[in-house]
Amino acid sequence: MIATAELLGLAVLAKPKAAALCTQQKNRLLDAMAKALLMQSEEILAANAADLEAARGVIAPVMLDRLALTPQRVEAMAEGMRAVAALPDPVGRTLEESMLPNGLLLRKVRVPMGVVAIIYESRPNVTADAAALCLKSGNVCVLRGGKDAIRSNTAIVAALHAGLEGCGAPKTLVNLVEDTGRGSAVELMEARGRVDLLIPRGGKGLIRACVDNAKVPCIETGTGICHVYVDAAAEPQKALAIVDNAKTSRPSVCNAAEVCLVHREIAEAFLPLLAERMAEKNVELRLCPRAARYIAGTPAGPDDFDTEFLDYILAVKIVDSVEQAVRHIAAHSTGHSEAIITEDSAAAELFCAAVDSAAVYVNASTRFTDGGEFGLGCEMGISTQKLGARGPMGLAELTSYKYILRGDGQIR
Amino acid sequence: MIATAELLGLAVLAKPKAAALCTQQKNRLLDAMAKALLMQSEEILAANAADLEAARGVIAPVMLDRLALTPQRVEAMAEGMRAVAALPDPVGRTLEESMLPNGLLLRKVRVPMGVVAIIYESRPNVTADAAALCLKSGNVCVLRGGKDAIRSNTAIVAALHAGLEGCGAPKTLVNLVEDTGRGSAVELMEARGRVDLLIPRGGKGLIRACVDNAKVPCIETGTGICHVYVDAAAEPQKALAIVDNAKTSRPSVCNAAEVCLVHREIAEAFLPLLAERMAEKNVELRLCPRAARYIAGTPAGPDDFDTEFLDYILAVKIVDSVEQAVRHIAAHSTGHSEAIITEDSAAAELFCAAVDSAAVYVNASTRFTDGGEFGLGCEMGISTQKLGARGPMGLAELTSYKYILRGDGQIR
Numbered sequence: 001m002i003a004t005a006e007l008l009g010l011a012v013l014a015k016p017k018a019a020a021l022c023t024q025q026k027n028r029l030l031d032a033m034a035k036a037l038l039m040q041s042e043e044i045l046a047a048n049a050a051d052l053e054a055a056r057g058v059i060a061p062v063m064l065d066r067l068a069l070t071p072q073r074v075e076a077m078a079e080g081m082r083a084v085a086a087l088p089d090p091v092g093r094t095l096e097e098s099m100l101p102n103g104l105l106l107r108k109v110r111v112p113m114g115v116v117a118i119i120y121e122s123r124p125n126v127t128a129d130a131a132a133l134c135l136k137s138g139n140v141c142v143l144r145g146g147k148d149a150i151r152s153n154t155a156i157v158a159a160l161h162a163g164l165e166g167c168g169a170p171k172t173l174v175n176l177v178e179d180t181g182r183g184s185a186v187e188l189m190e191a192r193g194r195v196d197l198l199i200p201r202g203g204k205g206l207i208r209a210c211v212d213n214a215k216v217p218c219i220e221t222g223t224g225i226c227h228v229y230v231d232a233a234a235e236p237q238k239a240l241a242i243v244d245n246a247k248t249s250r251p252s253v254c255n256a257a258e259v260c261l262v263h264r265e266i267a268e269a270f271l272p273l274l275a276e277r278m279a280e281k282n283v284e285l286r287l288c289p290r291a292a293r294y295i296a297g298t299p300a301g302p303d304d305f306d307t308e309f310l311d312y313i314l315a316v317k318i319v320d321s322v323e324q325a326v327r328h329i330a331a332h333s334t335g336h337s338e339a340i341i342t343e344d345s346a347a348a349e350l351f352c353a354a355v356d357s358a359a360v361y362v363n364a365s366t367r368f369t370d371g372g373e374f375g376l377g378c379e380m381g382i383s384t385q386k387l388g389a390r391g392p393m394g395l396a397e398l399t400s401y402k403y404i405l406r407g408d409g410q411i412r
Numbered sequence: 413m414i415a416t417a418e419l420l421g422l423a424v425l426a427k428p429k430a431a432a433l434c435t436q437q438k439n440r441l442l443d444a445m446a447k448a449l450l451m452q453s454e455e456i457l458a459a460n461a462a463d464l465e466a467a468r469g470v471i472a473p474v475m476l477d478r479l480a481l482t483p484q485r486v487e488a489m490a491e492g493m494r495a496v497a498a499l500p501d502p503v504g505r506t507l508e509e510s511m512l513p514n515g516l517l518l519r520k521v522r523v524p525m526g527v528v529a530i531i532y533e534s535r536p537n538v539t540a541d542a543a544a545l546c547l548k549s550g551n552v553c554v555l556r557g558g559k560d561a562i563r564s565n566t567a568i569v570a571a572l573h574a575g576l577e578g579c580g581a582p583k584t585l586v587n588l589v590e591d592t593g594r595g596s597a598v599e600l601m602e603a604r605g606r607v608d609l610l611i612p613r614g615g616k617g618l619i620r621a622c623v624d625n626a627k628v629p630c631i632e633t634g635t636g637i638c639h640v641y642v643d644a645a646a647e648p649q650k651a652l653a654i655v656d657n658a659k660t661s662r663p664s665v666c667n668a669a670e671v672c673l674v675h676r677e678i679a680e681a682f683l684p685l686l687a688e689r690m691a692e693k694n695v696e697l698r699l700c701p702r703a704a705r706y707i708a709g710t711p712a713g714p715d716d717f718d719t720e721f722l723d724y725i726l727a728v729k730i731v732d733s734v735e736q737a738v739r740h741i742a743a744h745s746t747g748h749s750e751a752i753i754t755e756d757s758a759a760a761e762l763f764c765a766a767v768d769s770a771a772v773y774v775n776a777s778t779r780f781t782d783g784g785e786f787g788l789g790c791e792m793g794i795s796t797q798k799l800g801a802r803g804p805m806g807l808a809e810l811t812s813y814k815y816i817l818r819g820d821g822q823i824r
Contacts, residue, residue, distance in 0.1 A: 016742075016766055098787060104776055106786065113798050114768065192623070196798050211604070215624050217799035238821040245823035330428075352816045354428055356526065364516055364819030373824070374518065374815070375510060386525050386608050386812035387629035388799040400798035403786070404764045407776030409650040411657035412785070 014172040023089040033163035034081035040159040047155035077128040084132040087377040090396040091138040112138030114196035121202035124152035137398040144177040221381035224254035224336035226366040229325040231342035232263040239341040255369040288317040337366040358391035426584040435501040445575035446493035452571040459567035489540040496544040499789040502808040503550040524550030526608035533614035536564040549810040556589035633793035636666035636748035641737040643754035644675040651753040667781040700729040749778040770803035
């Protein structure tokens with residue numbers, strides 16, 4: 001087993017190689033890695049079967065499903081690699097250019113971050129996705145997956161390495177941390193000067209541990225307590241369709257809604273419609289006392305407006321105004337995605353200006369917060385912080401910039 | 413004395429007020445604060461005299477100089493406020509706009525960070541500068557200066573508050589932490605969900621403590637081990653002028669050079685010129701063994717190529733190639749600013765592409781890395797990290813963005 005410190009050393013050495021790859025080279029490597037995944041599909045599936053065998057009875061069924069690979073899922077990983085190859089290369093783009101008064105020619109140029117470390121949990125497809133996104137953005141990745149998926153991840157990375165080496169590229173462009181103990185995660189969090197960016201992908205506990213302990217720049221991702229606010233001037237059927245979609249189309253994801261705020265003037269008309277629709281979809285309602293006057297449901301407990309349920313549960317609260325909705329969101333949201341449903345453009349303007357979240361919607365579902373939907377072509381996660389990337393992170397969000405200044409002897 | 417937690421609470425409440433100020437309002441507040449600084453100049457100078465009195469014999473003379481205010485320095489603070497008022501407002505700018513295939517209109521808009529906390533040391537002018545930059549970028553600032561400057565900072569902030577309140581604006585737009593003990597700094601570093609961005613400004617120890625302990629997004633600033641590489645194809649007089657300027661024009665600042673790398677082919681011709689010029693300027697040379705064959709100086713110790721001297725000391729090393737210069741920089745630089753002096757455009761290209769620092773110069777002094785010089789008009793510090801702002805941080809670098817999406821019932 002290679003020690004994590006040694007692996008990090010190799011990753012740092014590979015940085016200039018990754019940064020120097022031209023677009024064509026990167027696309028060729030992505031294509032070769034995709035082919036190698038398909039070629040080694042059997043080995044990957046066998047390793048995954050061993051992971052599943054070891055995990056059965058140990059982890060929850062929903063986690064087992066996330067861990068499981070099928071021939072179709074391996075094909076989807078390869079397809080994902082090719083999709084990343086088709087995206088424009090963000091590296092090398094001139095972001096700004098100017099001639100300073102002293103004759104210095106200043107260029108601000110997009111460059112890779114360097115070494116990007118990703119700490120994730122049981123889904124082995126993250127291994128291939130993250131490797132592809134990092135390579136295309138000129139970064140060296142250090143992948144630290146979960147214990148349950150180590151055999152699958154090892155087999156996937158073996159295939160990616162075969163793809164790289166088949167093209168004469170060093171396998172240290174993609175690095176898998178073999179040690180899945182807590183110590184290796186801490187080592188990545190503390191690798192100052194070696195890890196340029198740390199991205200945790202997974203549950204709240206993992207993200208919290210990274211944000212709290214990281215001594216390297218870290219992006220907080222993914223937790224979403226998303227709100228849909230049904231304004232007094234909402235069109236009820238539109239509101240109903242959006243709340244339904246935001247809650248039930250995929251409750252386990254971060255852009256699903258957890259809370260519905262309803263203006264008191266529309267409560268009497270809207271809440272019975274909502275209760276009926278949610279009952280059809282087997283959604284449990286957690287109601288504030290005022291909402292409980294109109295419809296039946298569980299009384300909301302003290303934490304119900306601060307919980308990412310990721311389940312068929314919706315907290316419902318009546319508010320007196322769009323301002324109160326904004327204040328509730330400021331106090332309880334994780335800054336991911338919020339929506340207002342209204343036909344009143346002044347209310348919509350106020351909501352858009354005042355809500356401080358990565359994505360703010362007018363008359364649309366929060367479920368659209370996604371790199372693919374936003375036209376980024378792909379996604380490394382959704383940032384809920386404001387330093388660096390915010391919202392969906394595509395290729396450009398995995399880069400930095402530098403200033404290049406050309407002179408002819410200028411001194412100050 | 414107001415508790416830091418309470419102050420942070422007030423700052424969070426002021427966020428929407430700061431974000432909602434229009435450009436004209438912000439400029440009016442800056443002008444009023446500038447006037448108030450001048451009006452209360454006597455009180456500020458008296459408070460500063462008390463600070464100086466208390467600090468004399470306790471802190472080093474150079475620190476006393478940084479702490480000292482004069483009528484001219486107070487005027488310069490007021491002038492700085494007006495200069496910030498004259499800069500363009502970054503907030504509200506549309507960065508991208510597109511119509512998604514499903515009809516959603518997506519706009520990516522620049523927004524303030526929110527609450528920006530600045531931890532700094534003895535220079536009281538930072539108080540006024542940081543307040544101005546934060547206000548113009550729509551942020552609420554929480555200023556935590558050093559113990560030695562607390563009377564001066566309190567008097568400056570009293571003037572700023574008078575300016576704000578004279579215009580009917582809340583004084584909680586600008587907040588000074590009254591407790592200058594270590595505990596209050598730690599409180600800011602750990603204020604998750606309340607501090608959106610933490611910027612340490614000061615010495616290496618302070619910056620290291622913030623980066624290591626922060627649980628909020630933090631920007632590493634300022635430490636500069638900057639290199640000037642004199643290539644084989646350098647024009648010797650140009651190289652000499654640039655090394656001289658980079659080293660001696662202001663040795664105490666972060667963009668001053670600490671290390672001169674010299675290609676072996678030019679060493680015999682260039683080093684005697686360098687030795688002579690540095691002797692004239694009373695610069696001590698710390699020489700690698702090969703350089704010591706050509707000129708006299710102190711033999712470089714084990715740390716001399718990893719030290720930000722901030723003094724009249726220059727470490728000198730002979731390298732065999734531009735590639736070796738790049739590798740030395742990768743191993744020893746802090747990622748601030750590096751320069752190559754050469755008439756060979758291929759060497760310049762290689763250096764610019766391979767050196768991973770915030771600013772890379774061809775035939776110019778590293779001393780230009782500065783918000784004013786780069787045309788940003790001002791500066792909150794120089795970021796040496798790659799997440800978020802890199803290089804000089806002006807107003808735009810104190811902002812984030814959000815996505816606003818307008819639809820007509822879109823669901824996914």
